[in-house]
Every structure is written in C-alpha cells, then in structure tokens.
Amino acid sequence: MAYKEVxxxxxxMLTILPYVSIIAFxxxxxxxxxxxxxxxxxxxxxxxxxxxxxxxxxxxxxxxATMGTHAWTSIQEAFLGYALSLLIGIPLGLCMGxxxxxxxxxxxxxxxxxxxxxxxxxxxxxxxxxxxxxxKVFIIWIAGIVPCVINSWVGVRMTNPTLIQMARTxxxxxxxxFTQLCIPSALPMVFGALxxxxxxxxxxxxxxxxxxxxxxxxxxxxxxxxxxRPDIVVLGMICVGVSGAIIxxxxxxxxxxxxxxxxx
Amino acid sequence: xxxxxANETINHSKNKEPxxxxxxxxxxxxxxxxxxxxxxxxWDYVARERIFHDSLARPLEVVDQIVRxxxxxxxxxxxxxxxxxxxxxxxxxFFLAAIVAVPLGLFMALNKYVNAIVKPLFDLFxxxxxxxxxxxxxxxxxxxxTSKVFIIIIGSFVxxxxxxxxxxxxxxxxxxxxxxxxxxxRRDEIFHVCFPASFPAVFAGLxxxxxxxxxxVLAAELVNSREGMGFLIKRGMDTHKPELVLGxxxxxxxxxxxxxxxxxxxERKLCPWKRTIDNL
Amino acid sequence: xxxxxxxxxxxxxxxxxxxxxxxxxxxxxFTIKKxxxxxxxxxxxxxxxxxxxxxxxxxPATEGEILIDGEEANPRKHNISYVFxxxxxxxxxxxxxxxAYGMEIKRIPKRECEERANQIMDLVGLSSCADLYxxxxxxxxxxxxxxxxxxxxxxxxxxxxxxxxQLDVKLxxxxxxxxxxxxxxxxxxxxxxxxxxxxxxxxxxxxxxxxNKPTSIKAEIIxxxxxxxxxxxxxxxDLRKQVTELIRWW
Numbered sequence: 001m002a003y004k005e006v007x008x009x010x011x012x013m014l015t016i017l018p019y020v021s022i023i024a025f026x027x028x029x030x031x032x033x034x035x036x037x038x039x040x041x042x043x044x045x046x047x048x049x050x051x052x053x054x055x056x057x058x059x060x061x062x063x064x065a066t067m068g069t070h071a072w073t074s075i076q077e078a079f080l081g082y083a084l085s086l087l088i089g090i091p092l093g094l095c096m097g098x099x100x101x102x103x104x105x106x107x108x109x110x111x112x113x114x115x116x117x118x119x120x121x122x123x124x125x126x127x128x129x130x131x132x133x134x135x136k137v138f139i140i141w142i143a144g145i146v147p148c149v150i151n152s153w154v155g156v157r158m159t160n161p162t163l164i165q166m167a168r169t170x171x172x173x174x175x176x177x178f179t180q181l182c183i184p185s186a187l188p189m190v191f192g193a194l195x196x197x198x199x200x201x202x203x204x205x206x207x208x209x210x211x212x213x214x215x216x217x218x219x220x221x222x223x224x225x226x227x228x229r230p231d232i233v234v235l236g237m238i239c240v241g242v243s244g245a246i247i248x249x250x251x252x253x254x255x256x257x258x259x260x261x262x263x264x
Numbered sequence: 265x266x267x268x269x270a271n272e273t274i275n276h277s278k279n280k281e282p283x284x285x286x287x288x289x290x291x292x293x294x295x296x297x298x299x300x301x302x303x304x305x306x307w308d309y310v311a312r313e314r315i316f317h318d319s320l321a322r323p324l325e326v327v328d329q330i331v332r333x334x335x336x337x338x339x340x341x342x343x344x345x346x347x348x349x350x351x352x353x354x355x356x357x358f359f360l361a362a363i364v365a366v367p368l369g370l371f372m373a374l375n376k377y378v379n380a381i382v383k384p385l386f387d388l389f390x391x392x393x394x395x396x397x398x399x400x401x402x403x404x405x406x407x408x409x410t411s412k413v414f415i416i417i418i419g420s421f422v423x424x425x426x427x428x429x430x431x432x433x434x435x436x437x438x439x440x441x442x443x444x445x446x447x448x449x450r451r452d453e454i455f456h457v458c459f460p461a462s463f464p465a466v467f468a469g470l471x472x473x474x475x476x477x478x479x480x481v482l483a484a485e486l487v488n489s490r491e492g493m494g495f496l497i498k499r500g501m502d503t504h505k506p507e508l509v510l511g512x513x514x515x516x517x518x519x520x521x522x523x524x525x526x527x528x529x530x531e532r533k534l535c536p537w538k539r540t541i542d543n544l
Numbered sequence: 545x546x547x548x549x550x551x552x553x554x555x556x557x558x559x560x561x562x563x564x565x566x567x568x569x570x571x572x573x574f575t576i577k578k579x580x581x582x583x584x585x586x587x588x589x590x591x592x593x594x595x596x597x598x599x600x601x602x603x604p605a606t607e608g609e610i611l612i613d614g615e616e617a618n619p620r621k622h623n624i625s626y627v628f629x630x631x632x633x634x635x636x637x638x639x640x641x642x643x644a645y646g647m648e649i650k651r652i653p654k655r656e657c658e659e660r661a662n663q664i665m666d667l668v669g670l671s672s673c674a675d676l677y678x679x680x681x682x683x684x685x686x687x688x689x690x691x692x693x694x695x696x697x698x699x700x701x702x703x704x705x706x707x708x709x710q711l712d713v714k715l716x717x718x719x720x721x722x723x724x725x726x727x728x729x730x731x732x733x734x735x736x737x738x739x740x741x742x743x744x745x746x747x748x749x750x751x752x753x754x755x756n757k758p759t760s761i762k763a764e765i766i767x768x769x770x771x772x773x774x775x776x777x778x779x780x781x782d783l784r785k786q787v788t789e790l791i792r793w794w
Binding site: 160162163165166167168169170171172176180181184185187 | 597600601602618619620621624625626628630632634635636645646649650690697703
Binding site for chain 2: 014018100103104206224225
C-alpha cells in the first residue's frame with residue numbers, strides 16, 4: 001500500500017508570487033538606498049554589499065582578516081561547540097528520560113542553568129579562558145546542550161507505554177528496553193534537537209563574537225559597525241544567515257534519509 | 265450496578281510500600297537534594313581553592329552582592345531599577361512582536377496568497393540570528409531604548425510567527441469535518457476549530473520567543489547600556505567582579521524563569537484542555 | 545486436542561489486587577490445562593486488564609500466587625506473551641524483525657529465530673510483506689504481527705487482551721479462525737480476554753465469566769462443540785445465550 005504523490009495544479013499566481021515578492025524586496029532595498037531615502041551611512045544597497053563581498057574575499061581591511069578567515073573561525077567554533085553539546089547532551093537527555101536516578105541527580109542542576117541565557121556566560125568565560133577559541137566553544141556548548149537534553153528526554157518519555165509493557169512481558173531487562181525501544185522511538189525528537197541546537201549555537205556564536213573575539217563573522221559585524229561601514233555589517237549578517245541556512249539544510253537531508261522507516 | 269461501569273480511575277490511587285534504604289536512595293526528592301547540595305559545595309570549593317584564580321565568586325558572596333545591590337544605588341539606580349529596566353524592554357518588545365507576528369502567522373496559514381508573498385521574505389530573514397542585528401540597530405537607532413526594543417522584536421518575531429503558522433497548518437483535518445458536517449461556514453471553521461486548535465502551538469511559540477527575547481535584551485545591554493541586568497553583568501566584566509557577573513546571571517535567570525511561568529499560567533487558563541506529559 | 549487428563553499448566557490461587565482501599569480482583573482461583581484455550585468474559589470495566597497485568601507480572605498482585613508448572617511465574621524464566629489491545633509493532637523494525645523480537649529477547653539462537661519466524665509468517669500469511677515496515681501495512685496486519693510474535697516464543701502462557709476488538713467483523717472472523725489454527729498447530733496455552741461473547745464461544749474450550757468489581761469468577765462454562773464451529777448451530781446459540789445471561793447487568 002504505497003502512497004503516491006499527487007501533483008496538484010496550483011494557480012499560476014501562487015507559483016509566481018514568491019519570486020515577485022523576493023525580487024520586489026531587493027528592488028525596494030536597492031531603490032531606497034540609491035535614491036538617498038535612507039542615507040548610505042545607515043544602510044548599504046544590495047549591489048554595494050555584493051561588491052564588498054568580492055573585495056573582502058582577498059582584502060583584509062578594515063578588520064584584519066579576509067572573508068574566508070572569518071568564516072573559517074566561526075565554523076570551527078560552532079562545530080566544536082555543537083559536536084560537544086550533541087556528544088554530551090543527547091546521551092544525558094536519553095538517560096534522564098529513562099533512569100530515575102540520573103534524572104533525580106541531573107535535573108535540578110539542569111533546571112538551574114537552563115534559564116540563564118548562554119551569552120550571560122561571556123564575562124565568566126572571558127575571565128576563565130580569555131577571548132580565544134575555548135571560551136566561545138564553551139558558550140556554544142552551553143547553548144546547544146539545552147535543546148539536546150530536553151528533546152532526548154521528552155523523546156524517551158513519549159515512548160509508547162504499551163511497547164514497554166510488551167517488552168517486559170517477554171522478560172526484557174531495563175537496559176534492553178532502553179536501547180531497543182526508548183532510543184529508537186526518541187530518534188525523531190533527537191533529530192529535531194539537532195536542528196534546534198544548531199540554531200541556538202549559531203545565534204549564540206554571533207553573540208559571543210560580538211563581545212569577545214578577534215576574528216569571526218560576528219566580529220566582522222562589530223568591526224563594520226565600529227568603522228561605520230554598513231556594507232560590511234550587512235555583509236556579515238547575510239553571511240551568518242546563509243551559512244546557518246546551509247548547515248540547517250544539510251541536517252534536514254540527513255534526517256530524512258535516516259528516519260525513512262520511522263516517519264510516514 | 266451501573267456506577268462501576270467503566271471505572272478506570274484506579275490508576276490514581278497509589279500503593280503504599282514499606283520504607284527501605286533502596287527506596288530512599290532512589291527517591292526523587294532525596295536525589296534532587298543531593299545533587300543541589302553537591303553542586304553548591306563543589307562551586308564553593310572551586311571558588312575557595314581559587315582554581316580560576318580570582319575569577320569565580322563563592323555562592324555566599326554572590327548572595328551578599330545581590331543583597332547589597334538592593335540597598336545601594338549602582339550606576340544611578342538600585343537593583344529593582346535595573347530589573348525593571350530590562351523587564352520593561354522585554355515587555356514592550358515581546359508584546360509588539362506577538363501582536364503582529366501571531367495574527368500574521370495565522371493569516372499566512374489561512375490565505376495562500378498572503379503566504380506566497382510573506383513566506384519567502386520570512387524564510388530569507390529566518391536563519392539570521394537576532395543578535396546579528398545588534399550592530400545595525402545601534403547604527404540606525406542610536407544607543408537608546410529604541411535599538412534594544414528593535415532587537416527584541418526581531419528576535420521574538422520569528423518563533424511567534426512560525427509556530428502560529430505551523431499550528432494552523434497541522435490542525436487535524438478531521439476536526440474541520442466536524443464543523444462542516446454540522447453546516448458550519450468558513451468563518452465557523454476558523455473561529456471554532458482553527459484558532460483553538462492552534463493555541464497550544466502559539467503558546468509554545470510565545471515561550472520560545474520569550475527566551476529568545478531575554479537573550480536579545482541581554483546581548484543588547486551587554487553591547488551598550490546604562491541600566492538593566494545586562495549592564496550589571498557588563499560592569500562586572502569591565503571591573504572584574506565575578507560576584508557581580510554571577511549575581512546578574514542569577515537575576516536574569518530568575519526573571520526569565522518567572523516570565524515563562526507567567527506565560528504557562530496564561531496558557532493553562534486559556535487552554536485547560538491541552539494534553540500534558542507527566543513530570544515534564 | 546487436550547483431554548480431561550492433560551496436566552495443569554497454570555494454577556492461580558486466591559489472586560487479589562487492591563489499589564489503596566479499592567479491591568479490583570477478589571480472590572480468583574482457577575487452573576488452565578496444558579494446551580487449553582481459555583476465554584474470559586466479563587462486563588465492561590470489571591478489571592479484565594488489571595487481571596491480565598497481574599497474570600503477566602506487569603503489576604504485582606496484592607495477594608495470591610500464580611504458578612506455572614508449579615513454580616511462581618516470572619517473565620525472565622517463563623515464556624509469557626501478551627497480545628495487547630492496541631497494535632504493538634516496533635515502527636523501526638520490519639515485519640520479520642518484529643515477529644522475531646520476542647525470541648531475540650529470549651536469546652534464542654539466530655538460525656532458529658529465523659526458521660520459526662518464517663514458519664509462523666507462512667501460517668498467518670505475512671510472508672509476502674516480511675520486509676516491509678509496520679507503517680506500510682494495514683491495521684489488521686499489525687495485530688497479526690503481534691499475534692505471531694507472541695506465538696513464536698512458544699509461550700508457556702499466552703495472554704490476549706481483546707486483540708481483535710478494534711477490527712471489523714469480517715476480518716475478525718478470519719483472524720479468529722487463524723488464531724484457532726495457530727493454537728491447534730502449536731499447542732500453546734492461551735488465555736483470551738474479550739467482551740465479545742460470540743467471539744469467546746467461537747474460539748474457546750472453556751469460558752470463565754467474571755463478575756463486576758470486586759471481580760471474582762461467577763461461572764465456568766465448558767464449550768465442547770466440534771470445530772470448525774458453526775455460528776448458527778443451535779447448541780452454539782444456546783451457549784451464547786447462557787453466557788449473555790450471566791454477564792448482563794441491565
């Protein structure tokens with residue numbers, strides 16, 4: 001009983017409108033800057049941003065590094081922090097969902113730390129680790145671990161209780177139920193966490209770099225602001241957005257492949 | 265005899281079991297207490313042994329700092345002034361964002377044409393972290409209140425809209441059939457099915473928005489401000505006073521927690537029928 | 545076919561379950577002979593599910609004991625299978641793996657696992673979809689998977705909790721036949737709980753009728769009709785009437 005995708009013809013209008021909307025947006029943006037409605041000290045036109053991007057690929061002025069270096073620094077920090085938060089957060093969350101003792105021990109501390117916005121840790125990490133890689137990885141780790149723990153925990157909790165009973169009547173041990181039932185059924189939630197954690201990591205990366213950094217995309221934005229170059233600021237913002245979107249897309253694809261059997 | 269029919273309430277009464285050491289050791293409250301005490305002792309130990317040199321304050325010093333802030337004026341205002349400054353920004357920004365984003369999200373889900381126009385623009389802005397707007401906000405609005413509120417609006421807008429949108433789209437289609445079968449109009453469908461059914465999702469969005477809003481206000485205050493909890497943290501960083509930094513962190517955590525509890529309370533009032541998972 | 549002389553497989557002595565001061569099961573005594581298909585019927589909400597949960601040791605009984613071959617029942621030691629009301633397929637395992645799941649937990653060698661799974665899937669007609677995932681098969685198939693999985697472990701005691709309650713009539717007849725078929729081929733000891741009187745009379749060798757809460761056994765009826773049974777055979781209709789009279793509460 002396979003499901004067949006049915007092509008539904010939608011009005012031409014609906015196919016065109018999204019493109020119209022995007023083009024109109026950029027045109028309007030270009031227009032308000034070109035006509036001087038918004039002075040170019042406040043906002044850079046899209047064409048200027050593109051030019052700046054090409055220049056920044058090899059020019060290290062005015063912020064001390066090329067685009068490539070900034071991007072590489074950010075990606076490195078983000079991935080280290082992200083990987084660490086997955087590595088610790090997911091197993092911790094899974095265990096908290098199933099083992100009462102782990103939950104009892106970890107939950108209060110987790111609940112204590114959870115409401116603190118990750119960027120509030122910036123001063124402490126600067127005290128402790130300086131403005132290098134370690135501090136930022138720490139902040140990103142804090143940011144990413146929260147959704148990982150929560151989603152894996154909820155995922156395990158939402159395991160169909162009848163399945164657990166079924167396994168128990170066959171005499172399965174707690175550990176068997178945990179590995180064979182709870183973890184697989186928590187997987188969709190865990191994958192949700194991958195996306196969520198990435199967004200959190202990326203957001204807080206920018207925050208960390210705005211305040212304490214000497215390179216990276218967030219630093220590029222800060223420097224652009226400091227030397228009053230809106231084109232650099234906008235360029236930095238777009239780069240952050242685009243790279244975030246690309247990583248998100250990749251994770252989405254991986255998820256679709258891996259979860260083929262679980263989701264309809 | 266009919267009173268015993270379908271009596272499924274038995275799960276609510278509990279069995280009493282005899283006291284034992286194992287039961288005490290696996291008791292949730294006992295474990296919670298152990299973990300909290302261990303956490304604070306460890307913190308105190310690390311601070312006392314100066315493992316981070318003078319960059320970590322002992323828990324009691326932090327409490328002391330907070331208490332002192334309520335009595336003296338710090339940078340022109342006392343503790344309550346700082347708390348209120350941040351909260352005010354949150355309240356204004358959050359409400360402005362919610363008032364625009366939630367209806368827009370609902371509208372997008374209901375009308376294909378609105379969706380076709382707004383969705384691509386929204387997708388364009390969605391992956392951009394709100395904190396990245398800090399610099400340009402200062403460029404546009406200066407360092408006053410406007411730029412901070414602007415960042416909060418940007419930050420809380422996205423989750424509000426996204427959840428309202430998905431909330432309506434993921435309404436169980438069979439619920440519409442109920443209204444249609446009874447002869448309801450499109451209006452009835454929207455007001456009696458769509459909106460109530462999407463409420464939980466909208467509230468989930470508001471919760472996320474709120475936590476993003478706190479992050480944003482903090483970022484904005486860290487970058488530039490003269491009052492607020494972020495200012496306390498920033499001042500602690502500049503003057504190297506870890507007790508002030510930690511105090512600020514605790515305050516902001518408490519404030520964030522309180523506001524999210526308020527939203528939950530509102531949610532329970534507005535949709536008491538929502539399913540919940542035990543113990544979460 | 546088991547006769548009067550078949551040895552007693554399951555003995556339940558004075559099974560009692562209380563939740564706080566609410567007595568749900570009140571001193572239930574009965575035995576099941578080896579290879580017998582026993583049906584239990586009772587009015588709605590009489591604690592049938594609690595009864596099964598106690599028997600399967602999912603819930604500790606307040607008093608009384610359940611003996612399998614003279615020993616206290618224990619899911620680790622004895623083969624107890626339970627077919628639940630709702631389908632219990634693991635969505636991330638194929639049909640074949642689902643059927644083999646019970647055997648896997650019992651640590652039956654892989655070769656034997658596969659052989660038995662194949663044999664049972666042949667019997668119930670699941671072979672053609674052995675490599676599909678449960679979300680690709682229909683609801684009745686899912687229930688068949690659960691039944692096959694339960695039979696595959698060669699259970700000492702197979703508990704079934706209204707397994708066909710949610711299926712339509714035609715499919716139910718078909719699956720009931722299939723169940724009887726499996727039971728006769730494999731000679732398992734089955735305890736079948738249902739609220740459908742016709743179903744009970746159709747599949748069972750013996751029927752226990754339960755009372756309302758606090759639940760105890762009201763009557764025992766031996767169904768000695770030849771198989772395959774005929775739904776309009778006067779003796780069948782008689783038995784059905786007799787059971788209906790026993791559980792009517794209106």
